[in-house]
Amino acid sequence: MSEHNAPGNAAAPAGGAATGRFRPTAVAAVRLDSIGESIGVPVPDPSAAVTVTGISLNSRSVEPGDLYVALPGALRHGADFVPQALAAGAAAILTDDAGARQLALSTEIAVPVLVVDAPRNVVGPLSAMIYRSQPSSGGSPQLFGVTGTNGKTTTTYFINALLRALGQKTGLVGTIEILAGGEPIPSLLTTPESTDLHGLLALMRERGLEAASMEVSSHAVSFQRVDGVVFDVAGFTNLTQDHLDLHGTMEEYFNTKSDLFTPRRARAAVVTVDDDWGRRLASTAEIPVTTLATTPAGQPADWTVTDTAARGLGTDFTLRGPGGNFLKVHTGLPGGFNVANAALAAVMVITGGAEVAAVQAALDRDDPFTVAVPGRMQLVSEEPAAVVDFAHNTDALARALEAVRRPDSQLIVVFGATGQRDQGKRPAMGAIAARLADTVIVTDDDPHDEDAAAIRADVLAGARAAKEKDSLDCAILEAFPRDAAIRQAVKLAGPADTILVAGRGHEVWQEVKGVNLALDDRVELRDALTAKGFTVLQDDRIES
Template sequence: MLESADQGPDAQSARPSRPVAHTVEQLARLTGAQIVASPGARETRVTGVVLNSRETQPGDLYAALPGAHVHGATFAADAAASGALAILTDAAGAELVAQAGVELPVLVSADPRAWTGRVAAEIYNSHPGDASAQKLFAVTGTNGKTTTTYFVNSILRALGHSTGLIGTIEILAGDTPIPSKLTTPEAPHVHSLLSLMRERGIDAAAMEVSSHALEFHRVDGVHYDVAGFTNLTQDHLDLHGSMEAYFEVKAQLFTAERTERAVVLLTEGDTWGEAMARRARENLGAEHVTSVALRGNIGDDAHAGPDRSGADWTLDSLTRRGIGHAFTLQHRDGRKLSVSTALPGDFNVANAALAVLMVLDSGVELDTLQKTLDDHDPLTTDVPGRMQLIGTRPTSVVDFAHNPDAMARALQSVEPTEDGGRTIIVFGATGRRDKTKRPIMGRIAAEGADIVIITDDDPHDEDPAPIREQVAQGARAAQEHGARAAEVHVIAPREVAIHTAVRLSRPEDSIIVAGRGHETFQDLNGVAHPLDDRVELTAALDALHSSRKEQS
């Protein structure tokens, strides 16, 4: 995508009130770019940065970047008409600007995207000299980023901090929520938001940092106090091509340029965690890296026992607490932390452990942290669309699980506890994404559920029927090899699939609607179709319960 249409004007309007004006000459020295302009234009002072011409405000530098289909310089005239005072682009973009007759100073760089974040950091002053002014936390990995950032922020609030959040579900700048459509917003938005948060007295913020954010330089110029790693499983191979390349992009976060400290989860069966811990130690020094080892499938062990992997922290004991868990983390020097979360799933034990140790590594005293965990129960916090309980009898959950590993973990978490209870799953696969995971997801659904209902996720501009069939092939093949599923259905549209799942259910069953979580619109060939799994599931359950009352 060329311009950041994914981020609307609400996100871009969240700018600090006191940007630091920079002349074109100063920005050229910063970026090493060549200036194409009359001599006097070198003193033009810009006060903002924008990637989307539709978001331009007077005084902005318009970063006209090359895109997959169209070059951003195509929209230079629109940006100029809206008040842009200068343009950052590459040689091809400079030619387009000249052809359009746009008479603005142009900064020509071989890689303008790589410099956009650094320019935004300078103008929005989002990296102040006083590093203690704002503690920044980053979380990366395939699964668990959103929940971990919510956990980090909840702990920080319980400790008395004013917090901000930048992530998949929402951006919270103080008390102001801003819709978020990218896991990590574009670089100008990131830096303007961090600066705005600091203006509002927010002294700590947590961010999800996706592989796309690192690949496309969205967090360039940001330096974190602590960066956390959750896991690495198959996803986004349409962008990265291989797991090795995916890992290398994620590893960019764990360098001295980007973070002061790192906390890395080591889970059974995920060799990427060990590899990331080694890479982080090489880049940051062993004294700046903390590892925590957890079992891959924790289950209901009353005493998990310490992991002997040589990690700094290990899971020492684990017990059920309602649908969640209470557990103990033990350091190899004997220190312990008692932790609990009411969110279901062993992966939320991992997310909670990571969040706790990230906060600890930010400089909080262990005794202070333990008292906060005991007194405030901060890890029992709602995370929209993440193992979100919608109803009971049947137990009905909406989750964002949209890749094979997340789906397997989600299915384990909703396993019925009543005799005769069945698991029913509703899910689909996304269009324009890694096609190889579609039959894998079908297989995992058939292995972990009794009734599988395959439907649409976001088809985007793909024909949804072949996507559904590719998923169904994986499920049917698994059935032929003795998988658990007794029934595999292919049903569209998605809302009908959700209502069908509820109609097929019994009170003792569990239903999970997976893949979209908090999302409220479905992309059908470029048209935003209103659809919220939580709303549809609630309506279906209401209808079911009303029917039961009438029958009784």
């Protein structure tokens, strides 16, 4: 989030851009007249000779020599924070007419000010220019971008694991963490702001990374966080109802996703054609497309999943491609959707230039698609089977419930719905839970500023309506706060049963009325299981 949308210019979160870890250690200076020329703004002498060595949207992350971009926001204008940016060493300011008028009232602006009508439109390209993040001559890192409603995180982890198994030094940018060949940087956005993203890509180049996988959300496209980035391979998982609070309609949601599959954003694509949206994208994309079908009733495709067979909680399958090529693949993560995620990861890496034989050798040797993904089908105990997953919309919840369902086992689900988001999916999520679980415990997710009881009521209404309409034999309960709901699920479970805690995954804070409360589903579930005498699995990514 850029500061002009944040109340009070609060302290920067730990691990964010203010630490400087989203930048290379050295950036060649760019003259201000070159910057002005690139955006159509003449820069007269003597300002033309001013040099810039970085760019930032946030005064808290400005470093000496930066171009500070003062954008208009919902709550504040970035021009409000120009004094802080100057104190940190900003060499120049870029803003709009409103920002320029505000700055004209000050007599303390001793650096050049560039004015454009829509500064947000030029931030990405300028960041790419300043950091030389993707030189026209090419070079590392090769970029794999994954979009879609569900599966983005797991697919990027799978891509990263497979590339590492192929011997490459890799990076990762996503919801859970950012990796640039070293210590993880906690991630607060699925995709960082474009200024940080280009700095990060330049840092990856500086550290000699050969490839990187990245989640690309619809928010990232809409809010121009990936402007100026060109992916070598873009991948599409699926499209189901979500984020309609932002996009309004599924048509607009699709149009936003499809913008990634254009020459200005990607060179090649792999599109999963299991749903109508995928088939439509494959037929309309403006770049070369490789298609993938992962379901038995799927459409003809370049690559197809066949011969699926359960192995433990995971699945063995064959991935058949053009020219008689095929791969024998295993994923240790449960559910058909993880078969789809693994297949997409494999085909994207092959589309990026990896040889099929080398991929097969890596799959056989390292089993990369069994990598644990924090908060994504993460197993906390085996007896009972207790799983934490990020499923937070109707389709993802249905897939998660189907994935963990076991014969002769009671299935207990704990979940809620997020406040100030698409309200239409709440009753649908309740109905899905009632149809697919034996015991439904409705609780709070992140209420934000909305009334938590009202959110629970929407979900419960859907669950109860489905139970009555379909004469379902499920128990529907309401429990809050969330840690109490998790304890109730464990209290109801026997060793042979299954507990799914859905909706928050890896998240460790719950936002209630503007206050962040410490809450990690994995910790709460592990503690409740331990208190009842069950044995839990150890995972160093779960905080004690």
